[in-house]
Amino acid sequence: MKRKHYILGIAMIATILASACMLSHIQSINASRTYHSLSGVSIILDPGHGGKDDGARAGNVKEQEINLKIAKKLETLLKNNGASVTLTRTGAYDLASANATNRKREDMKKRMEIINADKTDLFLSIHLNAYPNTSVKGAQAFYEKDNEVSKVFADIIQKNFKKLTGTNMTSKTGDYYILNNANKIGSLVECGFLSNDEDRTKLVTDEYQQDIAECLCNSVLEYFSFLS
Ligand SMILES: [Zn+2]
Incomplete structure (x- = not known):
């Protein structure tokens, strides 16, 4: 006792x-700082997977490729708003060294080092989902359990995802390596389900990737206005 x-x-x-x-x-x-713009704000964008790790797949559609496309579009938008932006990867590769014995572990560890750098104000890890029940669709923002500030950020994203996709999903705590090991405020977003026909048909288009990027950029702006 x-x-x-x-x-x-x-x-x-x-x-x-x-x-x-x-x-x-x-x-x-x-x-x-003031947040009429994102000047002076340092943001890490982490396009999930890369290299031999495609993440979710549906035929020739690979999660790793769409994650990167969304991240690059978001990078441009955030930079236009004055933010300093770093991507954990900028091509179809992972971050593990050539002779790594456990590529996934080394890759994740290196992503964490980038996210947890002193200057980081906010991070966003970008993913797509897949589920055996192919009727499941929608976009969802995850945050670290008991991290109230990250929950604020995830709730803002979820509200904007709802506007874009009509999803009824709510933001959720997630048992993800990135969320569990980050010591910064941030969210892991699953921008849709590759296993769902409707989501996948939209996610492969340039226009919808841009819509997602705009939704996420607006969420970042809203988060910093909320703080100020
Ligand atoms: Zn993923």
């Missing part, structure tokens, strides 16, 4: 400290 109380006490202190850290993060952002 005593041990239980001790552990509970530590957990409570950890939660309070985490909240205080988050608050000071927001205050430091508020104190130093």
